Each structure stands twice: as structure tokens, then as C-alpha cells.
Amino acid sequence: MKVVGLISGGKDSIFNLHLCKYLGHDVVCVANLHPPITPPLTHEDTGDEMDSYMYQTVGHEVVPVVAEALGVPLYKQVETNDLVYHHETGRDDEDEVEDLYDLLVTVKRAHPEVNAVSCGAIFSDYQRLRVENVCQRLGLMVLAFMWRLPQDRLLNWMIDTGIEARLVKVACMGLDERHLGQTLSQLKPYFTKLHNQFGFHVCGEGGEYETLTTDCPLYINGRIELGDTRVVKHSADVYYLQSSNPHLEPKNDAITTDWKKACKSLSVLDGLEYYEQDYPRLEDEHEHFTMQAPVSTQCYENTASHQHAATACLRTSSTTSVAMSNSIDVLSVPPTTTLEPSCEITNMDVIQQCRYVLEYITATLAPSSEYEILYVEVQVSDMSSFAAVNEEYCKHFPAVNPPTRYCIQTDLPQGILIRFRILAIPSAQAVVNTLHVQSISTWAMSCIGPYSQAKRFDNGGLLMTAGVLGLIPHTMSLPTTGWQYELWLAMRSLHKITNLMSSEYTVLATLFIAGRTPLIPAVQLAAKYLNVDPSSIMGLRLPALPKGASVEVSLINTAHSTDAAINVSVYVGESVEYLLDGLAPSNGALSQCTPSLIYYDVTRYEELDIYDQLPTDIRNSTAMIPVREACIGTARHSLVMFRNDIRYC
Template sequence: MKVVALVSGGKDSCYVMMKCIQYGHEIVALANLLPVDDSVDELDSYMYQTVGHQIIVSYAECMNVPLFRRRIRGSSSRHQKLSYQMTPDDEVEDLFVLLSEVKRQIPSITAVSSGAIASDYQRLRVESICSRLGLVSLAFLWKQDQTLLLQEMIANGIKAILVKVAAIGLDPSKHLGRDLAFMEPHLLKLKEIYGSNVCGEGGEYETLTLDCPLFTNARIVLDEFEVKLHSPDSIAPVGVLHPTVFHLEKKGDPDSNSLEKEPGLVFEVQGDGPSTPDSTRQRDSGTVEHTRNRVHLSKTGKENTFSICCWLEDSSQSSTGLREDLETVLTETESQLLKQGFNWQNVLYIHLYISDMSEFAVANETYVKFITHEKCPFGVPSRSTIELPLVQAGLGKAYVEVLVANDQSKRVLHVQSISSWAPSCIGPYSQATLHKGVLHMAGQLGLDPPTMNLRNEGAIAELDQALKNSEAIAEAFRCSISSSAILFVVFCSARTEQSERDQLHEKFVSFLDLAKSSRRVLDPMFLYILVPDLPKRALVEVKPVLYVEEDSETEDETRQDQFGEGDYGCWGYKPEEWYQDCVQKRVIDGKICVTVLSISAEVMKKLHEPEEEQELERVTRFCVYLLNKTLSENSFSWQDTTSLRIHFSTSLGVSVKRLSNIFETAFKELNEMSHGGRVAKEPIFNLVPVLGAGNSSASLHNVITCELFSLRS
């Protein structure tokens, strides 16, 4: 990509340019914000480093690329919340004006680099501006270990000096003007003694880069400077370096004409810039057809956390295409949310199922018309996108399932910048959403974060990378997938070889064993699902669910309570040893009950009694019976259920409509038999057609697999 680099003069903004080059991008312009008054060294800014701004004008000549500069007219106090929304007269809008002009003059630019390492405040604002301008944020230093990063910078030729100090152990009279390499041992010592940030991310110090490998034409030589003491505090005095005299020293052979280069031009950006694109304009819904909708709505009576599932029935009618089908189901889902008194900001997670992954771009374009940052001020929901055999199951070409909460206590992690930390989420969907102690993580592919390319060594390599990406996201919530995971749903593409599938679970277990570092391990469950295709033609996608409740002790998550005598009498089933092989369950802190129920062809044979009833009806009754038994014996009710996902194999040869009717009948009969009022008044389930499923990657032959999640206070 062609990149405009945000430069403050500091080591971070210069080193991230070097990382951009390393990953194959091209720096075609520089952008800098400076004070209105040239004599001012530092502004009271939450966003921009301005100490040493007098020297930045030389960067254009040093690098032979154009430099765009704008004076900061906005205030840092207009919008101080962590997330940012367009605010007139805020200093962030100066960045918008600056980058708008760069994009106008150099239309080929597609990305912006910044040196963010740990500041969410700065990263989110850069991402907000990039989103408004249709640019990609590159932040390759994000979440990197600061000690290693400092060592890298020095080893890779960053020549920078300290131009501000503001921390215990740093003395303006001794340390301002000192080279970063000279200061490294002292900075590491301060980290050991006081816990300081060795890269200055806590405001301990700021730097000015005088030379680096990207300065191909000249280096900056600082001849004279003044030390200005801002605060004479005896413990942590604050001082800045004010450059007074400097010159450029040409690089290369001065006698060689071939080394003479034209210096980069410097542009001063004035004015207010273009208006913000209208990202919230209303879509034209006049052509949306709702008459074919079938909506399954479930709502818990206690926790007010529920699922809405929407699909199109009767695909025998002429299809209008993925775009129209998805717009229909999203419109209907939105309508159902409004009827319940909610909207998109209440959504925690979205499962987006489509019939053809080659139309992923079309699906995404439609999706972003409904779910936007403006509609979700508390954070956009996490998402997974999977191709399913929808048409073969009698559905349309799009299917949406949303998990909804009636409060705004969710915490959302949404990093849109491309970095070396974890895959970015460029668009209105987030890496993970935490709500009531449950971390719902977006589907993770085996993407190399800085390049956003799939690992190309096969399914095992993709799984390894996807797990590393999941671990990085979990660490942002101060937990680990090896110790906090409740359930891993692993989607396997039909393109995976059987030999690779046989190894997936073994790789999974070895990764978790290697990563275990906590005494508290929840012993996660596994659900493998075989699907036609995945985004980016990936072979594997992992969707982890974690428990990250703070300050709580885990109960025995596999307790085996005895159920009452009357329970096993339902429909004539009696407790048998092999029933237990069908059920995986975890009960966490008495708050969460997760159950995976697997019905294989062998189980169907055991249940097949044609003289009594048809096979499929008996199987569905058996599923409902075991799910009800699991909830009851662990003191949960159907009203605690947040979602029940029933994955059924298309090899059954049954339509969603018929299967839905059968399950509805089973729930109705269970309700009539219930004397304790523990069964929901309406059936709570979402039917998901798949190619196969199982609790092992080597065996994906289950015909019905139920995934039940219950939550209570």
C-alpha cells in the first residue's frame, strides 16, 4: 500500500515507517501537526508530540518525500472520552483536515502509519479519522514488548535524542540531548526500580530522531539547544529541549552527481477541509421484501440476554440474490430488536451465515449499511462469518443470528489498525466482546497480523496461528485461552484433507498444554463443524468462548448431580450409561452452563423404534430430554438460556421447516409435562445446517449437535 506517515519527530513514528517498508509498503508522504506559534515548544495536547517541531521541516529533504504540515487550531478538551466521535474544534479534526488534503493531492494513498504502542486514546482517534477517509491504519508497534522494541530501534539504526523528560530518575540537566542508545541502560534500570515504561509510553520522556535508515539524502545535526525547565519538582522535574541551531549533513559521495537528489516539498495545509462523508445516511429499503421471513426469538426471563435468529424460508421461489436476502433478514432483525425496545448497540455478537463465500464482499457491503459505529456508541458487536449449505436446507442465501443484552455493561475490543499484535478488524465488527463474565471472541483465522495474509502451510499451520491470535486478544482482557476457555467452536472447511482433520485436535491440545501458565484451568469443550467454505478461503476458523469474571473461584465445572426420579420418565427414556457419552457440559461458578450434545448415526440406531414412532421425531425428543435433564440437574432453567444452536447435517435430507416443526412439537410436549415451570413458554432454538459436526476433528459425522448456553446471576 502507499502510505502517508504521521511523523512527530519521535523514535516511534520513524521506526513504524521502517516497519512499513519491511512489510512491503511504500512511504509516499509525511504528515505533521505543529503549534500555531513557532516559538512554542509543547502544546497541552493529548494527541500530538510537538517538542522539536522546529526540526521536522527537514524530514522532507532527508527522506525526499513531500511533507504536509498543519497548525493545530483545535482544543484537546473538546472530546475526552476514550472512543471518539466527530467533534467540531477538537484537535483531532485538525488531523482530519490534514489527511484530507494529503489524500486530495495524492489520491493513490490508501494507508496511514502511526507510532502508537500502548495508547488506546491515540489509536482510536487515528482509526476514527482513517475510517472517515476510507484509509487503513497501520500501527506495527502496537502492543509490542517495550524493552524488546527499544532494543530493536537502536539495533536498526534509529538515532534519536531525548527532548523531554518528566519522570523520576530523569534529570533535564543531565539527560536532555542524550542519545537513545546512551540512555538505554539507564531506562532499563528505571524500569526495574520504578516500573517505568522504557519506550516512554507513560509520558516519561519524548525523543527527536536525527537520523535513521530512511534518511537517505541527509541526516540532521543539532548544533545548539536550550534546556527549558517547565517544572523544578525535586522528584520528577519536567524539562524540554529547545533547538536553536541545526544543519543537514548530506549522505553519500559529495563528488557524485548521481547522489544529488531533489529535496521533498513542504506543504502548509490551511482551511477547514472537506466535510465528513455521510456515513449515516439512510438506506433505501423500499425494495425489501419481508413476506418470506421466519423469525425465531428467544428471551431469558432473568438475565434479559437473548438471541434472535432470522432466515428466509421456501427457497423454491426464485432467489433475489445474496444482497437482497441479507438486506431482508437484517431489516427483519432490526425490526425485532425495536419491538423488544432495543437496537444494534445492544447486540453483543452476530453470526453471519451466507450461501456463497465468493460473495463475501457483497455481504460485507450490505452488513455495513445496518451495523455502524454511529449506531453502536458503546462498541460494535463481534462477528463470525461462515458459508453454510443454506439453499440445500431449504433456506435463502443469508441467515443472521444475533446475541442481545438489555444493558450497556459490555466491554468491546475493536482494533482497526494493522499491527503485529493480532488481526485487525477494519469495519464495524470487533475482535471480542465481554459481557457478564463471558468473553465472546470473533471467529479467528490463521492470519499473520502484520500482513493480514493466511498462513499457507496448510490447516495445522492456520490453526496454530489462529490460536496465537486468540491468545493475544485474550491477553488484552487479562486472561488466557489456555486457562479461561469454556468452549472452542472450530469450523473446518470441506477443502481440508482428512489427514489434516485427524491432526487438528491433537495440535489444539498440544498448544493449550504448552500455553498453560495458570493454576485455574477450566478444561474447555470442543465442537468441530464441517462447512463448505470460510473467509479468505481459509481451512480453519476458531471461535473461542471464555470466562473472565474477576475475583471469583471456579466451582467443580463437571459436577454430576443426581436427577429426580420423575425426570427420566419423560417419553419413556430411562437413565443408561451410554447417554453420558452424548453430553459434554461445563458449569462455571453456578452462573454459566454450557452443554454440547452430539447425536451420531450410532445413537440414532439405538433410538430407532419404528413400531413406536418415526426415527427423527424420537431423536429430537431425545435431544430435548437430555438438554432439559442437564439444565435441571445443575439447577438451571430454560429461562436462563441465552442461545440454543442446533447444528444438523444436510445428510439427514430434511428441510429446516420440517425440522423446526418437529423440535417445536418436542418442546411443546415437554412444556405440557413440566410441573415446575422450568421450561420456556416458547421453544428457544436456532437451526443451523452444516455438512457435519463432532467433538473430535477426526470424526465429523454427527447428524445433530446441540450447543446450549445458559447464564444467570
């Protein structure tokens, strides 16, 4: 990618540029927001340092020299706005983030080839969310490779890579003006001591200190000398260093100019070693076993009666606060809707069908109505349409706190090119926490599109994750070493997500597989990663998954096993009659009209035949997913009905 680096001159922004370059990205230019320039100060003046949760402003007078050392153009802008960001809307014209927007617009005009932004965020959601918001509006990717790296490991990485960063601001107990100008390598033992004494953040993520990078492998034109400096007292116990004549000095000839050699500590990112150290890969007893995927099956012919087999609706049972829809597609949307298509339904392409159905959903069930949508299931008849569908999908869901989502290819009935199922909660009852990380990092698979990694609702009770692929996080590409590696990486991402959301107890996992991946061995290996019995995992074989992946995993989790009572009634069998035997009115199942989900083996059943055998109440509250193979744990089944009832303790 062609990258603009957001820099303050500090260790974080400069080290992330090293990671960008090492991973093959091209740093085209750098950009900086700085405070208004003030006249020369006396020793007692507080100077032009601004307190910002978003940017480091101390040392801004050295930034032009940093750009000179890097050998790339610098774009600067005065920071004029304040902290008035509204998370619900994602923007405010008077927020400091709008200064960043204007700065990046200037960069894009000068360098239209730029398509990514380097961001030095480590743990600050405040900073990450705002950079992501601006970049999403400008169509730019965010590269934040240090996001949520352990601070002790990151500090060692910086020092080992040759980052010479000096303290230019101190603002905590244990640090004072005597420490200004000292390097990270000099202070590392002292930082460790402070951490052991009172939880000092060794990378300064608690605002303990700020730095200026005076030398590093990326400085190709020399190292930075600060020249004449003076200490400024900003406030009680807060001091910073100001330089009046920073300049470049030639580097020692003995210092290597070999990039790879200088950054050899980053070689752990060349393969999967970093992720192995972080989340060990488990061996599978079927390590070398694969199977030939079933051949494509013939879908049934659509009939007029199928158009009204089930009308799109959102239902809850009498014992749950969560509402689930049945299958919503062009043939289930009520024909009386005012959102008539511009052409006959049978002639609509996948984008027209997608638009038609999503307009119905957003008009009747969207967050603007009485429900907040938490989760969206997308089935497509052909995964090659995924990019176009995703583009249309973006227009109908919010960029801020969007629902979680998974997308799968299924053998949909003829005439249906796309189908949705949604899960929602009444807006009046909604207590929802959202995790949506769009930045590319080493942390976990990013969600660049309009969907979140996870939603946790009901005061922290239940967590639902998006469908997660086994992508290498920092490249967002699939490994070439087989389905076992994909499953491992998917589970690693899910581990990071559920850990961050404090919901690590898995109640139910859905494992989608495609290609030559063996179903039962994949379920067994997934159970080992999740530390659950295989019966907690639903395994489903499908024709295809996004990006040509072999596996995709979605979880329902809680913080503890006692947090929520999730009653998932499962009925399996070889016929609809057998399934219905378990739904006798005597147990109250029918009267509750609990939303149901039926997975059926498309090689053995036709959807219309199943619908025709279902009682009306069940038919109108049932979603259908055609699969090519299904199992619960290690037991294969050709017909499975889930009736979900979520109750909170």
C-alpha cells in the same frame, strides 16, 4: 500500499516508517500537526510545547528538516482543537482529532493514490482509536506495526536498526535537563536501571521522555544536526530542548546505504520466525495427515410451510440475562413487517436479502432499542458474496464498538442466501467492554471491518470473541504452509485478545474447518493450544470460510473458572426423537424456553424435517446451522443440539 506517515520526528513515528518500507509499502509523503507558532522565547518561557495525548509537539521546528532527510513531501497543519472526543459517537468537531482529519483530507487531495496511514502508536489506545476513527471515515488503512510490542524488545530493535534518536523532552523522576540531547543507545543501560527501580517505561510510553530522530537508514539526504539549542523549563521537573537552526549534514561515506543490510534486524519479519519466538507452534501427531473434503451436497427444496416454520425472535430463559435469536433469514422475518421488499422474496439476490433481514434486525433488536447486540453469526450460501455482504453489513452496525462476528458458508436451504443469528443483552443491564483494533500490526489479526475482536460483559465475567482466521497479522494474508500453521496463528491471535481482555479461561471453543483439513486432529491440536480437554471444543466442517481459510476459531472465555456458570446442555444422536428424549418436561427444560442451536449433518437431514419434529416452543427459539461433519471433542455426531444457559455467580 501507498502510505502517508504521521510524524513528529520522534523515534516511534520514524521507526514505524522503517517497518512500512521493509514490509514492502511505499512511503509517498509525511504529515505533521504542530502547535501555533509563537515569537522567540526567553529561557523562562514555556514555549510552544502543547500537552497532547495524541501527538508529540516538542521538536516540531525540526520536522521540515526530517522530511528533507527522508526525501518526501511534507504536509503540515496547526493543531487548534482540544481533548473533547466522545467515544460513543467517535467524533467531535472541537476535538484535536478533527485537525488530523483535515490534514489527511489535504494529503488525499494532493496524493489520491494514498490508501494507508503510518502510525507510531505502541500502547496508547487514545491515539490508536482516534487515528482509526479518522482513517475509517476517509477509507484509509492504519499501519501500526509496533502496536503492543514489548518495550524492551522494541527499544533494542530500534537501536539495532540504526535509529539515532536523541532525548528532547524529559518529564519523570530520574531524568532531568542533563539527559537532553543524549541518544537512546547511550541511555539504554540507565533506562533499564530506572525500569528495575520503579517501573520506568523504557520506550517512554508513560510520558517519561520524548525524542527526535537525528539519523536512521531512511534518511537518504543526510543526518540532522540540531545546531544551536537551548533548554526550556516547561513546568516543574519537565524540560525540553529547542533548536533554532536545525539542518542536514552529509552522512559519513562509511555508513552503508544498503537498505536490507542496514535493517537486517528486521529480517525476523521475512517469514514466521517472529511469531514462532512470540508464541511457539505446537507439533501435531497428525502433522502430515489431510483428508479429501466431502463433495458438495444437494440442498432441499423450499416449501411454503417452511416460510413460517419459525418466526424470527429474540428470547431469554428465566435464569439468564443474555438473549439469543433463532435463525433470522428472509423466510423467518414476519410477513407482516412494514419493511416489505421491493421484489418477491424468492427473486431477491444476496444483497437484497441481506438488506431486508438487517433492516428488520436493526428496527426491532438493534442497540437503539432495549437490547445491545454483542455477537452476530452470519451464514452465506456462497462465500464469493462475502465482500458485497460485508459492504451492506457495514451500513447497519455502528463503526464504534460494533458486535463481534463470524462469517461461514453453509449449505443453506434453497431460496435462503444469507442467515443471521444474534446474541444480545438488555441495554439497561449492559456492562460491556469492547476490543476493536483495526490497525494492521504484529500484535494479532486486525478487525478492519465493522466487527470487534471481543466483547466482555457482566462486569468482566464473560468474553465472546469474533471468528478468528489464521492470518499472518502484519500482512493479513494466510500462510501457505498448511492448516496447522493457520490454526497456530489463529490461536496466537486469540491468545493476544484474551490476554488483553483478562479472560484466558476457555469455557467453549467452536472450531470451523474447510477444505482438506482433518476434523478430529484439528480439534485435538486446538485443545493443546487452549490447554483444555477436547470435549470443550465443537468441531464443524463447512464448505468454505472467508479468504479461503482452512480454519476459523471462536471462543467463549472467562477470567477464572469460577467467574460464570455457563450451562451448555448438549444433546447428540442420530434422530430428532432421540434428542427430544433429553428434553422431557420433568426437568423443566421445555418450560424455560431456553434458546437452542442445532447443528445437523446436511448429508443426512433436511432442515424442514427437523423443524417439523420440534415442539412449537423449541422450534421458535432454535437456530439452525447445516454442516458437513460435526464432533464434540473426538466423538463425531450427525445431529447436535446446544441449549445455552448463562448464569453468573
